[in-house]
Amino acid sequence: MKNRVKMARLEKLMTQQSLAEQVNVTRQTIGLIEKGEYNPSLKLCCNIAYVLEKTLDDLFWEVH
Numbered sequence: 001m002k003n004r005v006k007m008a009r010l011e012k013l014m015t016q017q018s019l020a021e022q023v024n025v026t027r028q029t030i031g032l033i034e035k036g037e038y039n040p041s042l043k044l045c046c047n048i049a050y051v052l053e054k055t056l057d058d059l060f061w062e063v064h
Helices: 002-011 016-023 027-035 042-052 056-060
Strands: none
Touching: 002 027, 002 042, 002 056, 016 027, 016 042, 042 056
8 A cells, every 4th residue: 555655646746745735634644654554544545546646446455
């Protein structure tokens, strides 16, 4: 999960701060999500996916 969020953000040339502002969280929250140290709510996942123009599967689906 973590690397896919970061890769999608970097593809759009966005900073953690700009993504955070668009989804209404702190930059620190985005950093923790990218490191896999924070489990975002479904609503936050949807907002991140929308801003990054990705699907939830693209960003958050993990195959075990």
